[in-house]
Each structure stands twice: as structure tokens, then as C-alpha cells.
Amino acid sequence: MLFLWSKLRNIRYRRQKIDNETVQTIINGVKLFLVTGDITTQDTDAIVNAANSSLMGGGGVDGAIHWAGGPAILEECREIVARQGRLPAGQAVITGGGSLKSRFVIHTVGPVWHGGSKGEAEVLAGSYGESLKLAAANNLGSVSFPSISTGAYGYPVDEAARVALNAVASFLKREPSSLKEVVFVLHDPVAFQAYAAYLKELIEIR
Numbered sequence: 204m205l206f207l208w209s210k211l212r213n214i215r216y217r218r219q220k221i222d223n224e225t226v227q228t229i230i231n232g233v234k235l236f237l238v239t240g241d242i243t244t245q246d247t248d249a250i251v252n253a254a255n256s257s258l259m260g261g262g263g264v265d266g267a268i269h270w271a272g273g274p275a276i277l278e279e280c281r282e283i284v285a286r287q288g289r290l291p292a293g294q295a296v297i298t299g300g301g302s303l304k305s306r307f308v309i310h311t312v313g314p315v316w317h318g319g320s321k322g323e324a325e326v327l328a329g330s331y332g333e334s335l336k337l338a339a340a341n342n343l344g345s346v347s348f349p350s351i352s353t354g355a356y357g358y359p360v361d362e363a364a365r366v367a368l369n370a371v372a373s374f375l376k377r378e379p380s381s382l383k384e385v386v387f388v389l390h391d392p393v394a395f396q397a398y399a400a401y402l403k404e405l406i407e408i409r
């Protein structure tokens with residue numbers, strides 16, 4: 204009991220400390236950092252959309268991006284689906300940013316959480332890796348990610364944070380590219396804490 208209490212106190216202490224720090228690192232010359240907020244207001248070259256396979260918009264961050272970016276994004280999504288069909292989970296496509304500050308939107312489909320033994324982590328890592336590949340292929344300098352799959356798709360946020368940050372870090376380590384900045388825009392404090400805790404672990408490991 205005493206042990207449990209002191210563990211909880213430590214976790215609380217760690218969480219309070221994270222609030223007062225800028226959580227960021229540099230990997231291979233690329234700045235990787237976390238902010239809380241609304242991804243639709245970011246001015247990075249691209250923002251990433253946690254879309255669904257239909258690419259026809261939906262709730263959560265997908266709805267917010269289409270709402271803020273206007274109908275031009277949906278029109279391009281329609282053309283993509285007409286050309287290549289629905290977008291499988293783990294893959295990504297790029298459209299213009301419509302009336303967003305970002306010039307581009309990269310649409311990727313994360314996995315639906317089915318308990319963790321159905322390849323969810325590989326698919327989620329694929330979403331991040333394929334999005335970064337597209338950003339680099341289009342010579343972009345900066346890209347913002349939301350926390351893919353942790354809303355309607357039900358992926359536990361602590362586990363998603365590990366997969367997301369590992370996938371981004373390993374892409375940046377592996378591939379020199381046009382990228383100079385990768386931002387995670389976390390919509391709520393719980394997601395921010397989860398990503399901050401794991402990014403700090405990563406920084407200490409490195």
C-alpha cells in the first residue's frame with residue numbers, strides 16, 4: 204500500500220514537471236516537438252489528417268480539418284478515391300490545404316483498436332511512416348501530426364504515443380530529407396502528457 208502510494212506520488216511529480224518544460228528533441232537535424240492545440244490552425248507545410256478509408260470526412264480531427272479547409276479538400280479526396288479506390292489503413296495520400304494555413308493535407312487511415320493483437324501497432328507505425336515519406340517526396344519542410352487512432356478508433360493513448368514517436372524517430376534517423384520540423388499537435392492534456400512522457404524517455408535513451 205505504502206509502495207503504491209509512493210509510486211503514485213512519483214508519477215504525479217513527473218507529470219507536474221512535464222507541464223513546465225518544452226518537450227522537444229532534435230533528430231538528424233530535424234526538430235521534433237509537442238504542443239497542445241487545434242491542428243487546423245497550424246502553419247506547417249502540411250498537416251496530417253486521421254481520416255477514414257472513404258476519405259469523405261467524418262468526425263473528430265477529420266471533420267475539423269474539412270470544416271476549416273473548405274470543400275476543395277473533399278473534392279480532391281473524391282478524385283483520389285475515383286482513381287485508386289478506398290484508402291487502406293496504414294497508407295497515406297496528399298491533397299492541397301484549401302483555405303487552411305497549411306499548403307497541404309496528408310490523409311492517412313489509422314488502425315481501429317481491436318485489443319492490440321491484430322497488427323494495430325504495425326499499421327499505426329505505417330500511417331506515420333507513409334505520411335512522412337509523402338511529405339519528403341513533396342519536398343516539404345514541416346509537418347504536424349494529430350494523435351492518430353486515439354479518438355473514435357479507440358487506440359489507448361499511452362501505447363499510441365510510443366508507436367507514434369518511435370515511428371517518427373526511426374524515419375528521421377533513417378532518411379535524410381527536406382524535413383526540418385515535425386510537430387505533434389495534441390488536442391487534450393491527457394494525450395499531451397502521454398506523448399511528453401514517452402518523448403522524455405526517448406530523449407534519455409538517446
Ligand code: ADP
Pocket residue numbers: 240241242243253254262263264265267313349350351352353354355356357358388389390391394
Ligand atoms: P481516429 O478515428 O483516428 O481515432 P479522431 O479524430 O477520432 O481519429 O481522434 C484522433 C485524435 O485527434 C484524438 O486524440 C482527438 O482528441 C484528436 N483531435 C480531435 N480534434 C482535433 C483537432 N482539431 N486538432 C488536433 N487533434 C484533434
